[in-house]
Amino acid sequence: MDMYAENILHHFKEPHHFGGLAKATVSAKESNPLCGDKYGMDLVIDKDGVISDASFTGEGCAISKAAVSMLMDEIIGKPLNEVEKISKENIYELLGVEVSAGRVKCALLGLKILQAAIKKYHEKIPDQR
Amino acid sequence: MFNAEDIKKDFPILRTKVNGKPLVYLDNAATSQKPECVIKATERYYSTENANVHRGVYTLAEIATGLYESTRLSVARFIGAVNGDDQPLYSEDGDIAEIIFTRGTTESINLVAYSWGDANVKEGDEILVSMLEHHSNLVPWQQLCKRKGATLKFIPIDENGEMDLDGLDDLITDKTKMVAVSMISNALGTITPVKEIVKKAKKVGAVTLVDGAQAAPHIPVNMRDLDCDFFAFSAHKMLGPTGLGVLYGKKEILEKMNPFLIGGDMIREVDLYDSTWNSPPHKFEAGTPNIAAVAAFTPAIEYLMDLGMENVFNHSKDLRDYAVSRLRELPKIHIYAEHAKNVSGIVSFTIKGVHAHDIASVLAADNVAIRAGHHCAQPLMNLMGESATARMSFYIYNTREDVDTAVRAVQKVYEIFKIS
Numbered sequence: 001m002d003m004y005a006e007n008i009l010h011h012f013k014e015p016h017h018f019g020g021l022a023k024a025t026v027s028a029k030e031s032n033p034l035c036g037d038k039y040g041m042d043l044v045i046d047k048d049g050v051i052s053d054a055s056f057t058g059e060g061c062a063i064s065k066a067a068v069s070m071l072m073d074e075i076i077g078k079p080l081n082e083v084e085k086i087s088k089e090n091i092y093e094l095l096g097v098e099v100s101a102g103r104v105k106c107a108l109l110g111l112k113i114l115q116a117a118i119k120k121y122h123e124k125i126p127d128q129r
Numbered sequence: 130m131f132n133a134e135d136i137k138k139d140f141p142i143l144r145t146k147v148n149g150k151p152l153v154y155l156d157n158a159a160t161s162q163k164p165e166c167v168i169k170a171t172e173r174y175y176s177t178e179n180a181n182v183h184r185g186v187y188t189l190a191e192i193a194t195g196l197y198e199s200t201r202l203s204v205a206r207f208i209g210a211v212n213g214d215d216q217p218l219y220s221e222d223g224d225i226a227e228i229i230f231t232r233g234t235t236e237s238i239n240l241v242a243y244s245w246g247d248a249n250v251k252e253g254d255e256i257l258v259s260m261l262e263h264h265s266n267l268v269p270w271q272q273l274c275k276r277k278g279a280t281l282k283f284i285p286i287d288e289n290g291e292m293d294l295d296g297l298d299d300l301i302t303d304k305t306k307m308v309a310v311s312m313i314s315n316a317l318g319t320i321t322p323v324k325e326i327v328k329k330a331k332k333v334g335a336v337t338l339v340d341g342a343q344a345a346p347h348i349p350v351n352m353r354d355l356d357c358d359f360f361a362f363s364a365h366k367m368l369g370p371t372g373l374g375v376l377y378g379k380k381e382i383l384e385k386m387n388p389f390l391i392g393g394d395m396i397r398e399v400d401l402y403d404s405t406w407n408s409p410p411h412k413f414e415a416g417t418p419n420i421a422a423v424a425a426f427t428p429a430i431e432y433l434m435d436l437g438m439e440n441v442f443n444h445s446k447d448l449r450d451y452a453v454s455r456l457r458e459l460p461k462i463h464i465y466a467e468h469a470k471n472v473s474g475i476v477s478f479t480i481k482g483v484h485a486h487d488i489a490s491v492l493a494a495d496n497v498a499i500r501a502g503h504h505c506a507q508p509l510m511n512l513m514g515e516s517a518t519a520r521m522s523f524y525i526y527n528t529r530e531d532v533d534t535a536v537r538a539v540q541k542v543y544e545i546f547k548i549s
Contacts, residue, residue, distance in 0.1 A: 003490060004545045013482075035486045035502045036516030059516060061484035062546075103490065 068110030209351030318475025445474025
């Protein structure tokens with residue numbers, strides 16, 4: 001099974017930045033109603049609009065969890081305007097494996113939550129945009 | 130009994146391969162595959178029999194109407210909605226009154242929840258379902274309760290995934306207006322004591338609906354014996370076409386009900402400002418129905434009746450028991466309803482440390498089709514503390530060899546995820 005590459009299983013079993021943050025600037029959560037994957041994401045965004053810390057909680061399949069874990073590594077220390085450019089193609093690149101059609105929603109769940117969190121942040125602090 | 134190897138030959142899709150691997154189809158609780166006779170009947174209908182029903186006087190229209198109405202008789206006989214003379218109950222217009230064609234089980238249940246429910250349930254009333262329900266037999270009642278200010282109650286289940294009827298006398302009260310339960314759990318496969326529940330519901334004058342989506346394809350059902358007011362099921366889970374469901378309803382209750390959808394074919398007289406309704410079943414079949422599906426449903430029913438529903442049940446149950454005996458040997462596996470006494474051809478399981486979706490993906494690589502998810506039974510999954518399970522569900526064309534192939538694929542899950 002090519003989809004279950006070593007790096008994916010590693011992120012699944014020992015996810016990075018997992019457990020949530022007590023003092024998040026903004027949080028978002030989302031589930032995939034079809035398969036029951038469910039994650040929450042906490043972001044700390046500093047006054048310069050840089051994601052200084054991020055963490056996630058929740059449970060789901062190997063693909064979805066690895067994708068969120070990799071996304072955490074990717075966004076920490078980056079400014080929002082850069083993070084906002086992350087596309088679904090970037091997620092596939094991070095995963096580095098062929099994601100079958102039935103698993104696309106799993107792979108992209110983390111990105112969906114990230115985008116929802118950033119949207120919430122802009123609604124909260126509109127003048128930062 | 131029958132030979133599943135012979136049956137396989139009647140299903141063209143079972144001859145298909147992916148990456149050279151033959152299809153092992155174990156998602157029958159979601160939908161069944163179709164035998165050649167059903168596929169041919171669909172083709173024959175569109176090639177030589179197609180016309181709208183209940184209207185034209187030309188030959189084709191009579192053929193189409195004849196096919197449509199004769200399937201109604203097949204259905205009535207299949208579910209035992211007939212009297213001692215093997216005849217169903219007819220309406221004043223001479224049609225089989227108790228069999229209504231819908232789009233599927235979901236629409237059948239919605240029909241009852243809206244047409245019967247809106248007219249008969251009021252504030253303070255109670256509706257009883259169970260913890261095992263598929264969303265299609267939960268959400269319509271939940272929303273009816275919200276519309277009316279009624280209370281929804283639940284029959285609990287025990288650790289084997291079987292309904293616990295100990296508290297049933299307290300759950301069914303004078304306030305209970307509707308008792309709606311499924312006959313087989315789609316998530317766990319447990320067979321529920323519907324007859325006993327219907328009996329108790331009758332005592333307080335409650336109306337009863339049985340969700341037969343999993344039961345009609347897998348066990349013998351008889352409406353006169355069950356004595357429920359409504360019974361809902363779908364053609365596609367029992368070798369028939371998709372987009373076709375059945376609502377059985379007792380004639381006297383259907384006659385009193387308002388229509389669900391309104392428009393063509395369900396009227397008697399239409400004035401500019403008022404209309405009167407046709408008699409059942411047509412009162413509940415607005416618009417042009419799925420005639421091709423209805424025409425192809427009779428061969429599906431005949432196929433099952435030729436095998437015998439007792440045999441159909443025993444075959445799938447035997448495969449379930451065999452699968453459980455094989456899976457039980459694997460480490461860190463949890464099999465739901467493993468020790469249930471009354472159970473059908475479904476086995477639901479999880480492996481600690483692996484999400485059900487990943488199990489299904491690994492099996493898919495070997496062209497073994499199983500379902501992973503909450504099986505449209507989220508409250509049940511929450512109760513079990515799971516977000517998802519992997520489910521194998523068996524049918525007439527499955528063999529022990531299919532189970533062996535599936536179990537070999539499950540063993541690969543352990544290798545890939547390095548679990549022992």
